[in-house]
Amino acid sequence: MAAGGNPIERAAVQLGAGRFAEAKAILEATLRTAPRDVTALMLAGIVAAKMGDADAALAFMERAAKADPNNPQACANWGAALNKAGKVSAAIEAYRAAIVAGPAYVPAYVNLGIILTEEERFPEAIALLETAITLAPGTAEGHHSLGNALMLSGRLDEAIRSLERALALKPGFLNAMSNLGLAYLRASRYTDALRMLSTLYARAPEFKNALGQLLHVKHQLCDWEGEDVLIEALMRTISEERVTPPAFLLHFPIGPSDILRATRTYALKELTLKAHVAQRRPHTRNESPRLRIGYLSEDLREHALARLAVEVFELHDKNRFEVFAYSSGRNDGSSLRRRIEGSVDHFIDARMMGREELAGRIKGDDIAILIDLQGYTGQGRPGVLAMRPAALQVNWLGYPSTMGAPWMDYIIADPVLIPEGHEGHYAEKVIRLPGSYQPNDRQRHASEPRSRADYGLPEGAFVFCSFNQTVKITREVFLRWMRILEAVPGSVLWLMERSLEANANLRREAARAGIDPARLIFATRASQADHLARYRIADLALDTMPYGSHTTGSDALWLGCPLITCTQTNTFAARVAASLLHAAELPDLVTADLDAYEALAIALATDKERLGALKARLAQARPRCALFDSPRFVRDLERAYATIWHRSLSGLAPDHLTL
Known part of the structure; x- marks a missing residue:
């Protein structure tokens, strides 16, 4: 373009060359004589943004949109500037104006769909993005954004199709690769996820979430090749305060201080900058004589968390507490879902x-x-919590770690989970309940067990079990299990089947350790009652580390199967089984390191009298121990709620509490 063109063209040339000051001077001169020139105003907004002056950029884009409200590009640019300034509601309206001004202007549909996805308004976002694709079937960004919205709303098959289409239209599209890998992962298509995420990491190792997602899918498959190098890279990511998905971290040998750093980074960079963070609400006494408490979860259905929590909802003192449940997940129509709905004062279906x-x-x-x-x-709603909708906000049960977020006031634990002196590893103030932090449902039912042959187990063999998800199995612990099998002739290890690929990898690792792969027995998916019956067949449960048994641990103890754990890793997720065992009056099954863990497993497996005495102790303790005393647990929990509320009403800031 010739340097002697009109001022708009000259400004565009200077902008394209990165000479922002020169472009600014040209546009200022133009706007002095033509203050309503929409193209000049939009270019001036772009230049201001490039120069770091967000306020000026927003002002120019507003002037452009108001100068010509029938110009869809001007309205959309104003929407983009408003969104960047954190004025999301106004941005949404500006994009809607762009669509009215230009019903075929595809960028407005796509960008508005992206904003509504971030706002978790998935049905609206999906409708807009489907319109964008109808108008422009070849837009890779439209297919990607639709796929992301579909994935986040749980429509995984449709999401995968959209994301695959985005990649077909634009090979090497990193965002689409990342989200497609995650969609495969959520759909349990682990081999596809590994292929996609490995490719992403090879192309862009610094890409957000690539490393954490790759490590996670490799763990799902028990594919430990090259893991040490990836974990070193993960530690660098944490130390450099780059974002990584917090839930994935708990499966790796990462200390509590690094987990705190990683979750704080995530809360700051992924939520604080996007979620309209509010200050703590003022605490007032409402007119209700009952304290209003609310539980927020996606998993108020047939799910491990719901199975733990349901009796808490039922046993709450409804004369003192008004209980609300906000369900952000699907209604699976299960008896457990109906039981939860009937156990609270108010059940709010918040999925949409x-x-x-x-x-x-x-x-x-x-x-x-x-x-x-x-x-x-899962599909947690931390962005809702960042908006501070309640006076006090508590982290409990679903995420076994600190959330690293300033809007979370407390975390519920117990003296074993978070010992005295370890509070500094948590952003929240610590509430220690006197027994275990984990509730239990005394109504859970196990079927009558079948014969060993029906389960594929050899008659007469000693049966070790670990029914945790395969993602929790680490090479270090698996090799200990192989040493245990070697020391107990004829014994077998009963595991949960997650995928055929994981089974094959575990069998290969067993063979490498000199153990016949046939000694690994995989339990297939069954109803909850039929699954629980397996614990009556197993002889001894072995914990995983550093992410240990949680619901599976209390299931084993409820059905009379002793569990051995190790507290070598000092994180919340690693210490849950120790908490359960202390509350079940079996602290002698908590070992300090893997050597002691291995030795205890071998000793119990080779001493029938000792194991029998242990099982008798567990049977005697079950009716009276803290772990399964639900009424006592709920009284302690309610005492904690009342204490922190009265403290708040007195004008005192949250502080640690040990009951």
Whole structure:
């Protein structure tokens, strides 16, 4: 373009060359004579943004949109500037104006769909993005954004098709590769996920989430090749305060101080900058004589968390507490879902509620204490919590770690999970319940066990079991299990089948360790009652590390199967089984390191009298121990709620509490 062109063209040339000051001077001169020139105003906004002046950029884009409200590009640019300034509601309206001005202007549909996805308003986002694709079937960004919205709303098959289409249209599209890998992972298509995430990491090792997702899928497959190098890279990511998915971290040998650093980074960079973070609400006494508490979770259905928590909901003193449940997950129609719905005062199906709508509903319900049962797991709603809809906010049960977030006031634990002196590893103030932090449902039912042959188990063999997900199995612990099998002739290890690929990898690792792969027996998916019956066949449960047995641990103890654990890793997720065993009056099954863990497993497996005496102790303790005393647990929990609320009403900041 010739340097002697019109001023707009000259400014565009200077902008393209990175000479922002020269472009700014040309545009200022143009706007002095033509203050409503929309093209000049939009270019001036772009230049201001490039020069780091966000306020000026926003002002120019607003002037452009108001100068010509029928110009869809001007309205959309204003929407982009508003969104960048954190004025999301106004940005949404500007994009809607762009669509009215230009019903075929595809960027407005795509960008508005992206914003509504971030706001967790998935049905609206999906409808807009489907329109964008109808208007422009070849837009890779449209297919990618639609796939992301579909994935986040749980429509995985459709999400995968959209994301695959985005990559077909634009090979090497990193965002699409990342989200497609995650969609494969959520759909349990682990081999596809490994292929996609390995390719992504090879192309862009610094790409956000690539490393954490790759490590996670490799663990799902028990594919430990090259893991040491990847974990070293993960530690560098944490130390450099780059974002990595917090839930994935708990499966790796990462200390509590590094987990705190990683979760704080995530809370700051992924949530604080996007979620309209609010200050703590003022604490007032409402007119209700009952304390209003709310539980927030995606998993209020047939799920491990719901199986633990349901009796808590039922046993709450409804004369003192008004209980709300906010369900952000699907209704699976299960008996457990119906039981939860009938156990609370108010059950709110919040699956289709966006972030602001759900936060507004919780605030409108005047919730005093909001208990997050999800954290960073699954489809949690941390962005809702960042908006501070409740006076006090508590992290409990679903995410076994600190959330690293300033809007979370407390974390519920116990003296074993978070010992005295370890509070500094948690962003929240610590509430220590007197027994275990984990509740249990005394109504869970196990079927009558079948014969060993029906389970594929050899008659007469000693049966070790670990029914945790394969993602929790590490090479270090698996090799200990192989040493245990070697020391106990004829014994077998009973594991949960997650995928055929993981089974094959574990059998290969067993053979490498000199153990016949046939000594690994894999349990297939069964109903909860039929699965629990397996514990009556197993002789001894072995914990995983550093992410140990949680629901599986209490299931084993409830059904009379002793569990051995190790506290070599000093994180919340690693110490849960130790908490359960102390509460079940079996602290002697908690070992300090893997050598002691291995030795105890061998000793119990080769001493029938000692193991029999242990099982008798467990049977005697079960009716009275703290772990399965649900009424006592709920009284302690309610005492904690009342204490932190009264403290708040007195104008005192949250502080550690040991009951």
